[in-house]
Amino acid sequence: MTTTALPVPQAPARSLPTWLPLVQGLAIASMAVDHASLWLVSGDIPEILRHTLGRLALPMFCFMVAWHALHSTHARRYADRILGIAILAQWPFMAMHGQPLGNICFTLAAGAYLAAYHRHRDPVALVAGVLLAGFTWLNEYGPLAFFLVLAFMAAIRWPLAWLVPLLTWPVLQYGPSLSAVSAFLGVLLLLALVTTHLPPMRLPRPLTRWFYPLHLWGIYIARGLT
Secondary structure (H helix, E strand, O other): OOOOOOOOOOOOOOOOOOOHHHHHHHHHHHHHHHHHHHHOOOOHHHHHHHHOHHHHHHHHHHHHHHHHHHHOOOHHHHHHHHHHHHHHHHHHHHHHHOOOOEOHHHHHHHHHHHHHHHHHOOHHHHHHHHHHHHOHHHEOOHHHHHHHHHHHHHHHHOHHHHHHHHHHHHHHHHOOOHHHHHHHHHHHHHHHHHOOOOOOOOOOHHHHHHHHHHHHHHHHHHHHHO
């Protein structure tokens, strides 16, 4: 591939990359489409939206966690925050699924903790990462989502590793399906965005940090009122 490696500096740069807000916005929007189609609106069109636009969210969130985990000044604190979000979101997520299923943020936290250990040799991060990784089979999307985070961490350093999330992961995650095609296109779009210089933009921090638990609680309450 002709793409260049995304730098992983010893001391993270003060300014964030210009692609980050756009990826954040796309991830949030596609996740909202996915969950609204699953829990709020029924019909053929919402189902198609869920298996197309909704499939952009997972690779984008996994990449953002991989990037932040490798660049955050306080890597374990970043992982702690993801774990906190997972805990806050778990009740509405599990209640709406109707089964003991962990939300994706537990899986994302596992990858972030292991990155914190890799960067700082933090034993607490190692223990937390290993424990959370061991339970990914109980979470939404299973262990493959955890390996997707690790694959993106590798891709940030070695561009050829993009072949794993681009060509291998979609079919392993979804099988030969419309969802797999959409996931492939999502990774392709992600690769294009992170290797392109974009105009500066900014999203409100509360939106990017707390949207996941808040929107799940909002959907849960809305379902209870109908």
